[in-house]
Amino acid sequence: MLGQALSNLQIFPEYKTAFITLTEEEKNKFDFQKGDTEGVVNYALSLKGIIFAAIFIEDTEQNIIKISFRSKGDFSVNQLSRNHFNGGGHDNAAGGKFDGSMQETIQFFKELLPTYENQLNSSYEK
Numbered sequence: 001m002l003g004q005a006l007s008n009l010q011i012f013p014e015y016k017t018a019f020i021t022l023t024e025e026e027k028n029k030f031d032f033q034k035g036d037t038e039g040v041v042n043y044a045l046s047l048k049g050i051i052f053a054a055i056f057i058e059d060t061e062q063n064i065i066k067i068s069f070r071s072k073g074d075f076s077v078n079q080l081s082r083n084h085f086n087g088g089g090h091d092n093a094a095g096g097k098f099d100g101s102m103q104e105t106i107q108f109f110k111e112l113l114p115t116y117e118n119q120l121n122s123s124y125e126k
Helices: 002-007 024-029 041-045 077-084 102-122
Strands: 010-012 017-022 052-059 064-071 093-098
Touching: 002 017, 002 024, 002 041, 017 041, 017 102, 024 052, 041 052, 041 064, 052 102, 064 077, 064 102, 077 093, 077 102, 093 102
Parallel strands: 017 052
Antiparallel strands: 010 017, 052 064, 064 093
């Protein structure tokens, strides 16, 4: 499943951002168990030049996309999650959800990135 998740990785260097997706179908293909995606978002965050990472995991039972956010430096994923994804957490680790399809979630996320461009590009690693 990790290989599948990493093959879904998308990188946006102009925003120092990367994200991973995992659909319900992909989870079922690999006999997904709760906890299997723990830490996967950190693979995206470990890429050179990336300070903001997310993983979007489809949950058809709840009809939502579950999201984990991670960041380095002073970019607050807690604030982003609270503002846009009904979530929260810590400055560098937060979670949230989106009521919609995977495609809608990704579209919404991509549309948000320009709003945070200055913060992302001026963020520094602590």
